[in-house]
Amino acid sequence: MRIAISQMRRLRSVALAFLAVASVSTSHAQDQASKIVVGLPAGGSFDTVARIVADKLAAETGHPVLVENRPGAQTRIAIQVVKAAPADGNTLLVAPGVAMFLYPHLFRQLGYAPFSDLTPVAQLVSWDLVLAVASDSPIRTFADFLAWSRANPGKAFYGTSGAGSLQHFLGVSLARRTGIALEHVGFKGGKEAVTALIGGHINAIVMDAGEVVPMVQSGKIRTLAIFGPQRERSLPGTPTIRELGLGDLETSGWAGLYAPAKTPPAVVGRLNAAVNKILASPQVGQKLVELGMKPAGGTAQQLDSLAQGELGKWRDIVASSKFVLD
Template sequence: MQNRRTALAMLAGTTLGLGAAARAATSYPSRPLRWVVPYPAGGGSDFMARVVGQPLSVLAGQGVVVDNKPGGNGAIAVADVLRAAPDGHTMINVDNGTLVFNPVLYRKLGYAPDKDLRLVSLLARAPMILVVGPNHPARDVKEFLAQARSQPGALNFGSAGAGTPQHMAMEMLMHQAGLRMTHIPYKGSAPALGDLAGGQIPALMSDYAAAGGFLQSGKLRALAIADSKRHPRLPDVPTFTELGLPGVEATALVGVAVRANTPDAAVDALQKYIAQALADPSVRSRYTDVGLEPVGNTPQAFTQLIAAENARWQPLIRSLGITLD
């Protein structure tokens, strides 16, 4: 009889525990959401979070607080998120650097994307664009390549920072086109683009969100798009594929992740809220106005996309011997 009472008590405890877990899952979110951004306020990743955060708070019925944690190529922000509870109330903007490049660029990274993070949804794509200053002698990619080949190692290129999509895009171009140029990393796109417009550096890769103002004003010129299709904001600028370099495709991918072991119900709910927010015409307009392609896909589709990016980029980075520690 004692054993039977003990078994019944254990069953009741288990049932209560499962009931509590189910109630917690269905009540998500039960408190304000914290959205960690690995870059300073005012940048592209910050912009994406804040624009979606407004309708997300309405859809979820909770406030959304954007928390900027720059540094370490995203590693500082990831470490912060890994200290939070795995319940979906703390999320992080992740990109190619966080998920694809860092694991091969750093020998001691401090986190493993596939083990420590769970992908929720891709916010947007931002194709890279080869950009030069207004006084650059090259009028097209053919002339740019000829000049770079004639002076191996003598020409510089800027980037938003070592290991960023902007840096890796130029590495891919150099690899595919047989170029040798010297990398000058900056702390963000703004100072790099400012120096490019001022003639301190000859070229860089950038997304339209960062370079659009310079391009519209004529302070910079776009030579080619590193994507499978032309950019809607630059319909007259050809892709590298059109120019005979089909392997040069590099797109910044920015999405949302949470801690691994976050319950399925919370992940599914968060993904639906994000997709609904991105479907809002005003949100889509704000994204497309700065050259971003809004997405809002499922966790499965986002995971498959990152797996394909890993297969494409990581062998290249290893073969080039690029490390950052």
């Protein structure tokens, strides 16, 4: 009997020790599980933004934050990954704004509900969009562009980095607002569109400012309008669309940081505070400027309101284009 009791005590001690080790290991694993999921390949601007944030967030939280690239299906794969993750703040998503406000109008089968499957944390960055022509084009101003387009119906082709992009529908919106006829040509990226413009294959492009500034500085491209709220520092002579009398077309690209739905408000608050501190760093700001972006920040509620407002703004524009993706 004494032997049995002694054995039971030893077994119980071993079991308790095992549970303690398992508990520590599980806690350690959770500490190591933090990651930021990006729906685009490594090496691009979004990936770089995610890695800047991950590196600084690791310093703020005291444990590693990894970047996981899950490209494909225009960020929808990455969103599915984060949507299914535990709502503990350890899995985050860097998402372009279009995934929140444009894709719901664009895809027949979206696969997620942007305002119920994800929790906004903070806006990370914004960037300007521009209308540009080749430097050897007879079109020298925005007024020239409108006049030339009206005089050449069916011949005014504008290129973008892809069909279904924000730039695509900004061109649709511009045509609708001004009464001109524009034909869209979607390329497989900004570089291809710029090459086609310089080669004379298209008449204009609607593009991220960061992608055209080097070509403007080298004298190959001329910008006619900036769709953002302020003049671009790298393009001081280019008027904003509001200055040109079309303030309702004011548009910027942006990206935000998101967590799974039902992430506790306290967790979101801590992440938001850390991200705002990161974005306020001059060093981080300089890195983002070099990418053609601007640090944003703000509250989670401001990010949600931004996306909700854009959702309503683009509904009719996408519908009028009759462009749908599967």
